[in-house]
Amino acid sequence: EVQLVESGGVVVQPGGSLRLSCAASGFTFDDYAMHWVRQAPGKGLEWVSLITWDDGNTYYADSVKGRFTISRDNNRNSLYLQMNRLRPEDTALYYCAKAVAATGGLFDYWGQGTLVTVSS
Amino acid sequence: EIVMTQSPATLSVSPGERATLSCRASQSVGGNLAWYQQKPGQAPRLLIFGTSTRATGIPARFSGSGSATEFTLTVSSLQSEDFAVYYCQQYNNWPYTFGQGTKLEIK
Numbered sequence: 001e002v003q004l005v006e007s008g009g010v011v012v013q014p015g016g017s018l019r020l021s022c023a024a025s026g027f028t029f030d031d032y033a034m035h036w037v038r039q040a041p042g043k044g045l046e047w048v049s050l051i052t053w054d055d056g057n058t059y060y061a062d063s064v065k066g067r068f069t070i071s072r073d074n075n076r077n078s079l080y081l082q083m084n085r086l087r088p089e090d091t092a093l094y095y096c097a098k099a100v101a102a103t104g105g106l107f108d109y110w111g112q113g114t115l116v117t118v119s120s
Numbered sequence: 121e122i123v124m125t126q127s128p129a130t131l132s133v134s135p136g137e138r139a140t141l142s143c144r145a146s147q148s149v150g151g152n153l154a155w156y157q158q159k160p161g162q163a164p165r166l167l168i169f170g171t172s173t174r175a176t177g178i179p180a181r182f183s184g185s186g187s188a189t190e191f192t193l194t195v196s197s198l199q200s201e202d203f204a205v206y207y208c209q210q211y212n213n214w215p216y217t218f219g220q221g222t223k224l225e226i227k
Contacts, residue, residue: 112162
């Protein structure tokens with residue numbers, strides 16, 4: 001059974017930093033691209049970032065480019081999102097999502113999310 | 121960036137009836153269109169990919185159609201568990217974009 005478990009969400013002040021983690025199990029982690037997708041309270045879904053299976057390529061939404069960094073550790077079956085220079089508009093539930101292939105933007109499994117609140 | 125627009129924002133339908141949800145892309149996404157279902161407090165679930173292919177375990181009452189810029193999700197004979205928010209998403213080009221969602225509610 002595929003499982004994705006996010007962690008690391010907390011309340012942080014504007015301008016602060018945070019690192020989210022996603023622990024994956026139930027599939028061969030290094031065969032697949034992984035994504036972060038976020039959802040602001042009461043709002044829709046926003047794709048944030050993609051990392052390909054081999055860590056070779058990363059992609060970001062314009063809203064986070066230059067502030068967020070996606071990475072993965074295939075030995076630990078883990079995905080990460082380093083979030084710097086956080087803004088109130090980054091407040092959201094952050095989902096880790098598995099892609100259906102080594103690259104690409106179709107997601108077949110999602111975690112339950114971890115809540116990031118940016119507030120003073 | 122490809123903008124995805126869903127209509128209507130809210131759709132009220134009685135159980136047992138058919139629901140038709142629409143999604144429009146600002147430019148062609150080919151057949152690379154997916155639909156997700158999200159219930160309150162839950163993560164999204166993949167329903168349809170490649171415009172019309174049901175994901176594993178998705179009942180046959182869910183069907184997708186369309187091409188290029190116009191897409192439709194049809195739920196025939198609505199069941200109580202189908203009332204949720206539905207999002208379309210294009211994965212033809214990054215940044216991958218979602219529609220704003222259609223809330224399917226009980227009439």
